[in-house]
Amino acid sequence: MTEIQYRLEQVRRVDGALPGPKSRELAERRAAAVASGVASSVPAYAADVDGGIVLDVDGNQLVDLGSGIAVTTVGASAPAVVAKVKEAVEHFTHTCFMVTPYEGYVAVAEKLAEIAPGDFPKKAALFNSGSEAVENAVKISRLHTGRQAVVVFDHAYHGRTNMTLAMTAKVLPYKQGFGPFAGEVYRVPVSYPFRDPEGMTGAEAARRALLQVEKQVGAENVAAVVIEPIQGEGGFIVPAEGFLPALSEWCTDNGAVFVVDEVQAGIARTGEWFAVDHEDVVPDLITVAKGVAGGMPLSGVVGRAEIMDAVHAGGLGGTYGGNPVACAAALGALQTIEEWDLMARARRIEEIVREELAPVAEETGTVGELRGRGAMMAVEFVRRGGTEPDADAARAVAAECLAQGVLVLTCGTFGNIVRLLPPLVIGEDLLRDGLRVLAQAVRGAAQ
Structure with missing residues (x-):
């Protein structure tokens, strides 16, 4: 597969709590100008996006496992x-x-x-x-x-x-x-x-x-x-x-x-x-x-x-x-x-997701199912020992991931799903780093 060149360093980096001061300032401006019915799941404001990294206005580098809800499949600034x-x-x-x-x-x-x-x-x-x-x-x-x-x-x-x-x-x-x-x-x-x-x-x-x-x-x-x-x-x-x-x-x-x-x-x-x-x-x-x-x-x-x-x-x-x-x-x-043969990359992403998350899914007892295809994967959270949906666990996992600089999305009729939609151009090392943060968050929520 093609070796992809990135503009931004593909490394997760968070300096202090999110959102940072510049994002908080933008949030104040937003509150006065933007209709409250328009919501955002992440409080940090983007300044640049490349590969699998979202650089926010405060200089934090967040691992993007959402792709703007499956939009930036080829990356948010693909050269072509x-x-x-x-x-x-x-x-x-x-x-x-x-x-x-x-x-x-x-x-x-x-x-x-x-x-x-x-x-x-x-x-x-x-x-x-x-x-x-x-x-x-x-x-x-x-x-x-x-x-x-x-x-x-x-x-x-x-x-x-x-x-x-x-x-x-x-x-x-x-x-x-x-x-x-x-x-x-x-x-x-x-x-x-x-x-x-x-x-x-x-x-x-x-x-x-x-x-x-x-x-x-x-x-x-x-x-x-x-x-x-x-x-x-x-x-x-x-x-x-x-x-x-x-x-x-x-x-x-x-x-x-x-x-x-x-x-x-x-x-x-x-x-x-x-x-x-x-x-x-x-x-x-x-x-x-x-x-x-x-x-x-x-x-x-x-x-x-x-x-x-x-x-x-x-x-x-x-x-x-x-x-x-x-x-x-x-x-x-x-x-x-x-x-760039990105369909092959999507299949490789699924392999990596299953490698990193299947063990924690089995050990915690709070993951009902790890499912999906390619770079469209999800974790369904349930109450331990059954199938009752656990939306609290999904929210807690997403919040902990964000605090550690990893962007994941929740979904599901019951609100109990964490979904993964990384850009297909994300590097393997960065993907594994983000998934390991997610795995640790799942362990934490299970406790």
């Missing part, structure tokens, strides 16, 4: 991304693709069609956020099928627009007080191996969900079945083998569109271009965002050309969708993934 963004900005920042189109949008659509699974003609449309991509996938599915019902799953997270909030499962903090939400959205059980009946197979879990769809929605009414191949905010839940293929087959048999939300799991995060590639599943439509543009706001829907083309001219779009600078960044990010 920076170069292509600079070049694009020097020419134009915007024309609106719906007014005066440009090559960058076309090139990103071509690349997405190339890497998406499926040996059939594919097309793409570009937007700004993951929520927009998911919502547009629903619009496309409804027009293609002439149906309205959308099937989603327990623990799902699909975004913050009204439509995608209806599709999202967790109430706090996402949905509380924001309703009423869009209709014709139906939720069914997902495959959650750690919490399903012992021995339940993926095929059995799929049948459980699909029977509910058939009895309570009606197969003939379903426009789309939408699922994250590894659930993100819901807890990095990896469904049992066979679950996704069974859903895909049911959609094909019943004329519904199988939509896979790869906003968090896609674009090399799990060691393949897409998480569905691990089971050779071929969706009808895939949504992408987060890691696709190296930190610039870009999202898209890619899939079967005949489905994508179901929408009338002008029915898809948005003023900023497929912004030329963001498209340039995407081409740089996708180039970096290929040239």
Whole structure:
């Protein structure tokens, strides 16, 4: 694999308690200017980010195991991304693709069609956020099928627009007080191996969900079945083998569109271009965002050309969708993934995470499961000796990691998951250092 050169020294360093004085000063300014509904999990303010290090305004160097929630997959300042963004900005920042189109949008659509699974003609449309991509996938599915019902799953997270909030499962903090939400959205059980009946197979879990769809929605009414191949905010839940293929087959048999939300799991995060590639599943439509543009706001829907083309001219779009600078960044990010073999790095990250954390998971008795794929890994905390979720342990571990200069994120319907999303460019020594801090925090919380 390519030897990566970094601008910042890839070493953890914390001088005193966090946040430092400059971060505290910024927090005071923020309190007066920024709406309180916008929250941050880390009180330190970033000044520079490179590789696996976040340098804050007080000079502390924090190990980044979150990647801005899986966005900076290629790093927050990857050279190819920076170069292509600079070049694009020097020419134009915007024309609106719906007014005066440009090559960058076309090139990103071509690349997405190339890497998406499926040996059939594919097309793409570009937007700004993951929520927009998911919502547009629903619009496309409804027009293609002439149906309205959308099937989603327990623990799902699909975004913050009204439509995608209806599709999202967790109430706090996402949905509380924001309703009423869009209709014709139906939720069914997902495959959650750690919490399903012992021995339940993926095929059995799929049948459980699909029977509910058939009895309570009606197969003939379903426009789309939408699922994250590894659930993100819901807890990095990896469904049992066979679950996704069974859903895909049911959609094909019943004329519904199988939509896979790869906003968090896609674009090399799990060691393949897409998480569905691990089971050779071929969706009808895939949504992408987060890691696709190296930190610039870009999202898209890619899939079967005949489905994508179901929408009338002008029915898809948005003023900023497929912004030329963001498209340039995407081409740089996708180039970096290929040239630096970052999918292999993702698989190596999983090996290292399991090496460092599996022993502590076994010895403490407070880790219900260590799970995930590639650089999308999670630790589920439970009360000792059972499966009762322990959100206090997850919060305590995350807080101790932060105090020691390691950034981790929590998630899960029950708030009991610590998730790991390191940039794929993180060095092995720095990754192990961060994971050892995490392991010690797990031991401390178990006591």
